[in-house]
Amino acid sequence: MPKCPKCNKEVYFAERKTSLGKDWHPGCLKCTKCNKTLAPGSHAEHEGQPYCNKPCYSALFGPGGYGHGGTESHTFKH
Ligand SMILES: [Zn+2]
Ligand SMILES: [Zn+2]
Known part of the structure; x- marks a missing residue:
């Protein structure tokens, strides 16, 4: 029986969602x-952790994050 990487409990065949x-x-x-x-197969991943593609992954790890500056990720504050 596979174990869920999130809660470390066994996952039953009928209920499992396979991703990563x-x-x-x-x-x-x-x-x-x-x-x-x-949804399995349509999300991002970082160091084994699942993230949604947008906005989280692109904001956290994507090229440029917000805006078009590329290296301006430290200018997040309003
Ligand atoms: Zn779980
Ligand atoms: Zn997210």
Whole structure:
């Protein structure tokens, strides 16, 4: 029985969601940052943690993040 990488409990075949090469509970495959429920195969990943593509992954790790400056990621504050 595979174990869910999020909660470390066993995942039953009928309920598992396979993504990132691992088996997740449907309620455990969520964006690490914003907690949005993710669809297997259509989300981003960083160091084994699932993230939604937008806005979280592109904001955190994407090329340039917000804006078009590329290296201006430290100018986030309003
Ligand atoms: Zn789980
Ligand atoms: Zn997110």
